[in-house]
Amino acid sequence: MTSQTSTVPAYTGWQDLYRKKWDWDAVFWGTHCVDCYPGNCPMRVYVKDGIVWREEQSGSFDTIEPGVPDFNPMGCQKGASWSQSLYGPDRVMYPLKRAGERxxxxxxRISWDQALGEIADSMIDAIEEQGPHAIVHEGTPEMATVAPTGRFFSTFGGLGLDLNGSINDFSIGLYETFGKFSPVSSADDWFHSEVVLIWHMNPIYTRIPFYHFIAEARYNGAEVINISPDINPSHTHADIQVPIKGAxxxxxxxxMVQVMFEENIADWKFLKEQTDFGYLVRTDNxxxxRQTDVEGQGREDQMYQWVPGQGLKLADRGSVFLKGVDIALEGVFDVKLADGATVQVTPVYSLLKKKxxxxxxxxxxxAITGVNPDVVRTVARKVAAKRTNIMLGYNACKFYHGDLIERVQCLVLAASGNWGKKGTGxxxxxAGMHDGLFISSNKPGPGAANTEIVLAGRDAAVAAMKATDPTMTTEIAVRELGMLASRMEASGGGPGGGPTGSSTVPAMMWYYQGGYRDRWNKKEWGDESLPRKFDDYFNEAVEKGWWLGMxxxxxxxxxxxxxxxxxNMLRRTRGGKTALLPTLWQKLKTIVTIDFRMSQTALYADYFLPAAQHYEKVSFHIPTPHVMNLTFSDKAANPAGEAKNEWSLYAALLTAMAERAKARGLTEYTDRKGYTRRYADLPAYYSMNGYLLDEDKMADEAIRDSALAGTLPMGTNLDTLREKGHVRFIDWGLTPMALAQASPxxxxxxxxxxxxxxxxxxxFPTYARRAQFYIDHPWFLEAGEQLPTWKPNPKMGGDLPLGMTSGHNRWSIHTMNQGNWVILGTHRGEAEVSVxxxxxxxxxxxDGDLIRVYNDxxxxxxxxRVAPNVRPGQVVSYNGWAGFQYPDWSGANEIEPGMVKWIGFAGGYGHLRHLGTEWQPVPSDRWVSCDFEKVN
Structure with a gap:
């Protein structure tokens, strides 16, 4: 090639590539809309010749509260190298069909037309043979997929599984105590803490963008106390390490609470008002x-307190304040019932203190924990005297008795008066606040007028619910509406009476279709102290209608x-291939994976449809109180290969369904609730006649609808977000999780x-209307769990000497980044367990030997990985390795029995009712019984 025609500059070394990093055609705002919760790191994304070249942290946050550090810079090594996964060797960019056995x-490789046509035929077959509920999807928290997938399944009437029942990030103990599981302070509020208890969290790994607030609080005088069986990375910058036995x-x-009571350093006023400690309990049963006991009528959920010198007082259900009235926390009192009998009663606190x-x-x-008594007293006194913040991750909830762990953590905060003020909780x-995302995809058509119709209907429903009980707050009314809607949607009828999809909790599918019934009925793998077998509880729950419709x-x-x-069902589900391949997989005629790379589930699927990656579509991160911002991710480049974004992919699939139905002479079908759908109408209904398929219009509509709903400043739109990349929320809106914050x-x-x-x-939205530490549901009483207590961890998987525990790894968001060459260079590059x-x-x-980890x-x-920081008897297998990174494509989840605690099926009692992502049975995977041996 002559010098006159050459346009390629000479390459003189790596310095040329480094300099080219500062040569780009365009810059976009981006983030990674995956479940790297809390995430929301705004990035600047650089594009050259239509290719995403690199990204960097934006460092674009203003100071919120004077004297408190700002959020800058935000980001982590995964986000800083995400662009490498767009064009990496593990990216799948074309539709695929299985050629051999699953x-x-x-x-x-096949065409989109072939893939969509064949999948459409299989969906039509399922609808004609059983109904649309025979088509199932598993929930996900990824914002780019939630709205389009939800609308897709609602359009034809499919069955969705509650995401939190699959992943189990459900803090059931918080829910039992507060009637909600999602209190979340903004990360910058950690700076106000005086004591930070890192307790079932490893923030140096899992809160990389936010850990600086803990370090800055420590510089500001706070003490950091790390409570864990192993010496995890977060202990490095702690002041006290509490080496506790697992579970x-x-x-x-x-x-600790006993010390606070014994030494009279508890916050007594706080306890009397905020908790049920003053509620009277009958000693006979x-x-x-209850009011029905004393008066023979009235409310079954109306309880009593005792006023010294006066006697019974109806507990105020509309306010926790005592308004100058003192109540007894100890004593035994005689009370005459409506039937003439006399019973003795005593306050909850008295029962707890005795225990x-x-x-x-x-x-x-x-003898139980291995913790020295002096350490207990030291930590208890610090907590009682100072603003204390418990850093709770998604670890405790994954223990079999995780609800008891979390109830005790809440009790520690209650005794010390540590919630509802800065630096505590x-x-x-x-997630919530971006109400417009769901308004815009559920209203009858685009435009502000249709938004106002939805908002007016929502406000009317809240007002009607409040009218049934004047003591309801907006938070409680919205939760009650959500529980009603959950049942209606589970049965296939929407809150407005129209057709929609149906839903259920995953535990039901695992029990009926996944072979877990046999596992859950193994008494030796569960709570051996129970007087009945698992099926007795399950059948009672079903027969009493506690899970009607689900x-x-x-x-x-x-x-x-x-x-x-x-x-990623085969990796996410506790039990994995071992449980599901011989059961559920045999019943599924068609399995479709929509993803950007091969996952464990994709390897056992029938079709792979390539999805657009982040930076290749318009989206938002999970809006959360952790950051208080709506974070925007723009389309910086076209999807690689033939990948499609979810909205256009589902629209194409519904179009294929309509075409295949017409070719087969089919016009309509009726679901199990009696709603009739016409195949020909599905595409237009889904896309609002094409409106939702324009990414810019869809995003702008959602942003404007959030502003109309009052959660974003008026005037916020797609153009303003493209300028700054994020915007701070100004109100909670009306989703249950957001209102659960219960703060201005x-x-x-x-x-x-x-x-x-x-x-x-x-x-509080509990049965008792206060933080509830005494739960007198018959199942709790039968199990001896009416008050928080300790129970030994079950021998899940067999009677073996070791316990396998886990946590989120530092190198990948679940499995998404495991194939990224940059990330692979930061660790050993292969799956490992620490022993x-x-x-x-x-x-x-x-160290480095291949071992076989096993159980029954x-x-x-x-x-x-032989590591001295691991406790004897412990095996640490961090979450996130892909199944195919192990020999035989079998990962750590294969030895997890997937046990669920029977208590999750309880119902018929105040707040113990299902609401999306909330009350339900959830799987356990911590401290699973196991052993290991060297592979020769």
Whole structure:
């Protein structure tokens, strides 16, 4: 080539490539709309010749509260190298069809027309043979897929599984205590803490963009206390390490509370007002004293307190404040009932104190936890004296008795008065505020007028619900409406009476279709103290109608089509291939994976449809109180290859359904609730006659609708977000998770939940209308769990000497980044488990050896990382390795029995009712019984 025609510059070394990083055609705002919760890191995305070249942290946040550090810079190594996964060797960019057996790894590239036509035929077959509910999808928290997938399944009437029942990020103990599981402070509020308890979290791994607030709080004088069985990375910057035996946290926390009571350093006023400690319990049956007991009529959920010198007082259901009246916390009192009988009653606090003094002194807990009594007293005194913040992750909820762990953590905060003020509290996760995303995809057509119709209907429903009980707050009314809607949608009828999809909790499908009934009925793998077997509880729950409408899919109606979009069932499900391939997989005629790379589930699917990646579509991150912003991600480049965004993909699939139905002479079908749908109408209904298929219009509509709903400043639109990349929310809106914060929003203050409860006296959405530590549901009484208590962890998987635990790894958002070459260069580059040196030596294992980890369920092979920070008897397998990174494509989840605690099926009692992502049975995977041996 002559110099006159050459346009390629000479390459003189790596310096040329480095300089070219500063040469681009355009810059866009981007983020990674995956479940890297809380995430929301705004990035600047650089594009050259239509290719995403690189990204970098924007560092674009303003100071919120004077004197408090800002959020900058935000970001992590995954986000800073995400662009490498757009064009990496593991990216799948074309539709594929299975060529061999499922899991054989043989695929054929096919056209979109062929893929959509064949999948459409399989969906039509399922509809004609059983009904649309035979087509199932698993939930996902990824914002780019939630709205389009939900609308797609609602359009034809499919069955959706509650995402939190699959992933189990449901803090059931918080829910049992507060009637909600999602209190979340903004991360900058951590700076106000004086004591930080890192307790079932590893924030140095899992809160990379936000950890600086903990470090800055420490510079500001806070003490950081790390409570964990292993010396995890977060201990490095802690002031105190509490090395506790695994699954014994309840005993440690209860002993701390015993110290606070014994030394009279508890916050007594706080306890009397915020909790049920003053509620009277009958000594004859251990049930609350109710208005129906005393008066023979009235409310069954109206309880009593005792006023010294006066007697019975009806507990105020509309306010937690005592308004100058003092109530008794101790004593035994005689009360005459409506039937003339006299019973003795005593306050909840009296029962709890008696239990703590007899079972959980610092000395008595040591035999359970291994923690020195002096450590218990030291930590208890610090917590009682200072603003204390519990850093709770999504670890405790994954223990079999995780609800008891979390109830005890809440009790520690209650005894010390540590919620509802800055620098205090506990957390799980919450999403909400971007109400427009769901308004715009559920209203009859585009435009502000249609938005006003939806908002007016919503406001009318809230007002009507409040009219049934004047003591309801807006939060409680919205939750009640959500529970009603959950049942209606589970049955296939929408809140407005129109056709929609149906839903259920995953535990029902695992029980009926996944073979888990046999596992859950193994008494030796569950709570051996129970007087009845698992099936007795399950059958009672079903017979009493506690899960009416969600008791599906029944054995006689197996699912026929599974569509995975944003999920990964074979890796996510506890039990994985071992449980599902011989059961559910045999019943599924068609399995479709929509993804950007091969997942464990995709390897055992029939079709792979390539999805657009982040930076290739317009989307938003999960809007959360953790950051208080709506974070925008723009379309910086066209989807690679033939990948499609979810909205256009589903629209094309519905069009194929309409065409195939017409060719087969089919016009309409009726679902199990009697709604009739015409195949020809499905595409137009889904897309609002094409309106939702324009990414810019869809995003702009959602943003404007959020502004109309009052959660974003008026005037916010797609253009303003393209300028700044994020915008701060100004109100909670009307979704249950957002309203669960129960606090005002201020433009110049950090956010902390529960201020409405502590400053304004708003009641909690519990059965007791206060933080509820005594639960007198018959199942709780039968199990001895009416009060928080310690129970030994079950031998899930067999009677073996070791316990496998887990946590989120540092290198990948679940499995998404495991194939990224940049990330692979930051660790050993292969799946591993960490084991204690003594345990390894006893089994002849050295660092790097291939071992087989096994129990009575199954086994998997993996390389050992011999590490002295791991507790003897513990095996640490971090979450996120892809199944195909292990020999035989079998990962750590293969040995997890997937046990659920029977208590999750309880119902018929106040707040113990299903609401989307909330009350339901959830799987356990922490401290699974196991052992390991060297593979020769």
């Amino acid at each position: 899991g054989e790894g043989k695929w054929t 014994t946290d309840q005993a440690f926390g209860l002993a 251990q049930r609350y004293l 703590l003094d007899s079972e959980y002194t610092p000395e008595k807990q040591q 506990i957390r799980c996760w919450a 008791d599906k899919p029944r054995p006689e109606e197996p699912p026929r089509v599974l569509i995975e979009c944003g999920g 929003i201020a433009a110049n203050e950090t956010h902390v939940p529960f201020r409405d409860h502590t400053e304004s006296g708003h009641p 204690n040196p003594d345990d390894a030596a006893a089994r002849g294992v050295s 369920v199954s086994s998997f092979k993996v390389h050992a």
